[in-house]
Amino acid sequence: MRYQRQESLRYTFQSPPPTTFTIIQIKGHPVETSNGSGYILNLSPNGMLLSTPLKIPFNQNVRLLLNPAFLHQSFDWKAEIVWGKQAGDTYHYGLTLLDDHQQEIINLLKQYKKHETNS
Structure with a gap:
């Protein structure tokens, strides 16, 4: 599995x-x-891309259950760590989502961008 950095719709917060x-x-x-x-x-x-102070063994097929909150909405997303690296005092992990959340995330990113523009 490769981490697709060139993916067309990638939003950096x-x-x-x-x-x-x-x-x-x-x-x-x-x-x-x-x-x-x-x-x-x-x-x-x-x-x-997840940033955390925790060192996780990324080369062992590690799967996570993430509970992010965006715009007063919470989500449950399962993901697998594809790669990891140390970044100063923290660690960065590239994750691929395991379930189909594509439309949910596209809608979320549109709402987030609209909210950010109006703030």
């Missing part, structure tokens, strides 16, 4: 929205972890 997440699977085995927190730096219909 000026003020990244917060998210909580849990690790739900490692190497195909279900796991339960406590909540982690981070920020969504950019979002597209197929994936996102």
Whole structure:
């Protein structure tokens, strides 16, 4: 699986929205972890860039359940870590969404951009 940075609709947030997440699977085995927190730096219909202070073993088929909040709406998105790297005191992870949230995210990004323009 490749992270598609050239994807046509990728929105980079000026003020990244917060998210909580849990690790739900490692190497195909279900796991339960406590909540982690981070920020969504950019979002597209197929994936996102997550920033968090937590070091996650990204090369072990790690799946997350993310609970971001945008414009007073909360979401539950499952994603798999495609790549990761350290960025100063934090870690950045490229995620691909596992379920079909494309239309939901396109509508969300349109609302977010409209709200940002009117603010």
